[in-house]
Amino acid sequence: MIIDNKLLQCGICRVAVVDDGIDWLDWASKLSKPTLDSLTFEGDSHYAFYRNIMDEPSFPFPIILNHVAAAVQKYFDVNSMEEMRLDDAFCVHYNTSQKDSSGAKHTDPSDITINMCLEVSDNIEGSQVKFYGTKNLHDVLPLKDDDSASAFLVEQQPGYATIHWGDHPHETLPIEHGRRTNVIMTLMFKDKSRSQAANRTCYY
Ligand SMILES: O=C(O)CCC(=O)C(=O)O
Numbered sequence: 001m002i003i004d005n006k007l008l009q010c011g012i013c014r015v016a017v018v019d020d021g022i023d024w025l026d027w028a029s030k031l032s033k034p035t036l037d038s039l040t041f042e043g044d045s046h047y048a049f050y051r052n053i054m055d056e057p058s059f060p061f062p063i064i065l066n067h068v069a070a071a072v073q074k075y076f077d078v079n080s081m082e083e084m085r086l087d088d089a090f091c092v093h094y095n096t097s098q099k100d101s102s103g104a105k106h107t108d109p110s111d112i113t114i115n116m117c118l119e120v121s122d123n124i125e126g127s128q129v130k131f132y133g134t135k136n137l138h139d140v141l142p143l144k145d146d147d148s149a150s151a152f153l154v155e156q157q158p159g160y161a162t163i164h165w166g167d168h169p170h171e172t173l174p175i176e177h178g179r180r181t182n183v184i185m186t187l188m189f190k191d192k193s194r195s196q197a198a199n200r201t202c203y204y
């Protein structure tokens with residue numbers, strides 16, 4: 001597991017999901033097309049492109065969850081992935097033809113979010129995820145107060161999952177060049193008494 005220590009100290013864990021059997025680009029091209037459902041009743045007005053993929057039959061959710069399990073267990077106070085359930089999953093896609101490719105500042109309706117990057121074009125500019133403030137991770141020495149970032153950017157890299165607490169405020173910056181496709185998976189503690197997310201108001 002190669003983990004970026006600076007990000008960890010800010011509360012973000014980035015993990016490579018390398019699997020010979022998965023063609024991320026192929027999934028990006030498939031999922032970044034609208035469906036009738038995504039165009040009609042399930043749109044999320046906060047994203048220029050949003051497509052729910054909970055019912056996508058062959059998307060490799062189990063493989064992704066397997067790859068991130070060790071990191072989730074080490075850093076997010078989870079003893080076993082059995083304690084978590086996948087509550088929702090959707091694809092976001094950004095390109096320069098979109099009128100507004102930013103994502104407003106929010107927290108997620110999740111205890112833990114896994115944001116899997118499928119595709120980033122070579123000419124990408126912008127479209128970083130900007131996090132506000134730092135969060136503590138298990139087993140990571142937090143930054144001293146004066147080093148603590150008030151906000152920082154996380155670049156997205158294809159094949160990497162960004163794992164963060166659902167209540168870590170973040171936004172997506174507008175894309176200036178290129179295209180990007182990510183899949184966002186929201187995880188909840190099955191034990192409702194451990195879940196902070198059920199009654200969260202996500203937008204400010
Ligand atoms: O990748 C993106 O632009 C969305 C990021 C996000 O909202 C998340 O990780 O929860």
Ligand SMILES: [Fe+2]
Nearest residue numbers: 106107108170
């Ligand atoms: Fe989010």
